[in-house]
Amino acid sequence: MAPQRTPDSHRRSERSRRAIYDAALALVGEVGYGRTTIEGIAARAGVGKQTIYRWWPSKAAVLMEAFLDMAARQAAEAAGDGDAHGFPDTGDLAADLKTVLRATVDELNDPASQAPTRALTAEAVMDPALAAQFVERLLEPQMRLYVTRLRAAQEAGELRADVDPRTAVELLVAPLTHRWLLRTLPLTHAYADAVVDHALRGMSARP
Known part of the structure; x- marks a missing residue:
């Protein structure tokens, strides 16, 4: 008789967690934040709602973590090398x-x-607590990466010393x-390039 293989509980938990993320993002995109429920997420993910409550205290917590996971995966794919936490520094700030x-x-x-991004953005306008989480856990870490790169450009003499990096990030x-x-x-690459060109025209160090 072949020996029985011990179930991999970690792998099973990760599959469940991924299913919950996907279900939460799909539902909030389809029906909006207000009509998305823990029960609906659980049913769509094929798990019991007690599983969700064991890992997260609220619907907002589930959706925020799912959203952060989605953003991290997108950033890793865009980076190409799997590093979602870096900011390019080739020595050419504009590039x-x-x-x-x-x-x-x-x-x-x-x-x-x-769809889920728009739904959460709209809800954050009405829900200060959700907005605070959104800013603290997603926006601010990204903004700090910009600020670090812009400060490096100031030290290299590419940007004027009187430019406030945090304000500059918002301009971009x-x-x-x-x-x-x-x-x-339309939101296009050409538009993004134009924004950078216009912003740097006002911030670049003059000869």
């Missing part, structure tokens, strides 16, 4: 910023993530978000 903003355009235009990112939210004009 580095264009690389990152083009990847942002691709993420915002991705059909798989666009906000136009993309604005165009994506309104959907009145």
Whole structure:
């Protein structure tokens, strides 16, 4: 008789967690944040709702973690080498910023993530607690990467010393978000490149 193989509980847990992430993102994209429920997520993922409550305290916690996981996977794919936490520093600030903003355009235009991203963005406008989580866990870590790169450019003499890096980040990112939210004009790589060119024209160190 062949020996029985011990079930891999870690692998089973990861499969369940991935199914819950996928279910949560799909539901919030289809029916909105308000109508998404723990029961609905559990049913779609094929798990008991007690499994979800064992890992997360609330619907908001499930969706936030699913959203962060999605963002990390997209960033890893865009990076090409699997490093989702770096920021390119080739010595050419304009090229580095264009690389990152083009990847942002691709993420915002991705059909798989666009609906849940819009749903969570809309809910965050109405829910200060969710907005605080969104900023703390997703936006601020990304903004710090920009700030670090811009400070390095200041030290290298590429940017004026009086430029505030945190404000500069908003000059680069906000136009993309604005165009994506309104959907009145296409969000393209060419637009991202133009944003970088215009921003750097005002921030670059003068000879």
